[in-house]
Amino acid sequence: MKGYIITLVCVIVVGAVLEILTPEGKFKKYIKPILGIMIVLTVVAPLLKSIDFNDKLDLFPNNETSQQYYNDVYQNNVARIFSNKLEENIVEYLKRKGISVSDCHVTADLKDQSTVITKVEITAKDKSPLIKEMISSEFGINKECIFIYE
Numbered sequence: 001m002k003g004y005i006i007t008l009v010c011v012i013v014v015g016a017v018l019e020i021l022t023p024e025g026k027f028k029k030y031i032k033p034i035l036g037i038m039i040v041l042t043v044v045a046p047l048l049k050s051i052d053f054n055d056k057l058d059l060f061p062n063n064e065t066s067q068q069y070y071n072d073v074y075q076n077n078v079a080r081i082f083s084n085k086l087e088e089n090i091v092e093y094l095k096r097k098g099i100s101v102s103d104c105h106v107t108a109d110l111k112d113q114s115t116v117i118t119k120v121e122i123t124a125k126d127k128s129p130l131i132k133e134m135i136s137s138e139f140g141i142n143k144e145c146i147f148i149y150e
Contacts, residue, residue, distance in 0.1 A: 004046055011042045075110040082115050083108045086139070090122070093138055100125045120146045 015035035022031050083106040094101050103123040109116050120141055124131065127150045136143045 008042050011038055015039065079108045079110045079115060090135060090139065094124070097134060099131060117141050117145055121149065123149045125150065
């Protein structure tokens with residue numbers, strides 16, 4: 001604490017001396033703000049030393065928990081994008097076959113770097129079992145995972 005007070009007093013004294021010795025003119029208007037910043041930094045420096053920024057600002061953590069979190073987010077995004085694209089493809093395929101579809105929802109999971117389709121729900125005007133056959137053969141989806149609703 002004694003060293004801190006001596007440093008603060010020295011900064012203030014040096015600042016006062018510089019202000020007195022600086023001639024009037026262009027430089028005088030720059031000296032006051034610079035001295036003010038130096039005094040503020042001297043006062044704040046001990047507070048900044050007491051804060052451990054490494055724990056607070058861990059922007060790019062490199063531990064197992066964060067790696068698992070980012071891996072889970074990645075897998076969820078891949079599965080979501082895959083599901084959305086497959087939904088579009090199924091609706092387009094059924095439209096080409098003349099079947100009107102009002103809704104299609106695909107549930108998929110990413111397991112061991114491969115996508116597993118767990119459920120396909122289709123709302124169509126025609127509830128023909130032929131739709132299951134067509135989707136299963138065209139997209140390689142297990143028939144037990146396909147549900148058709150009217």
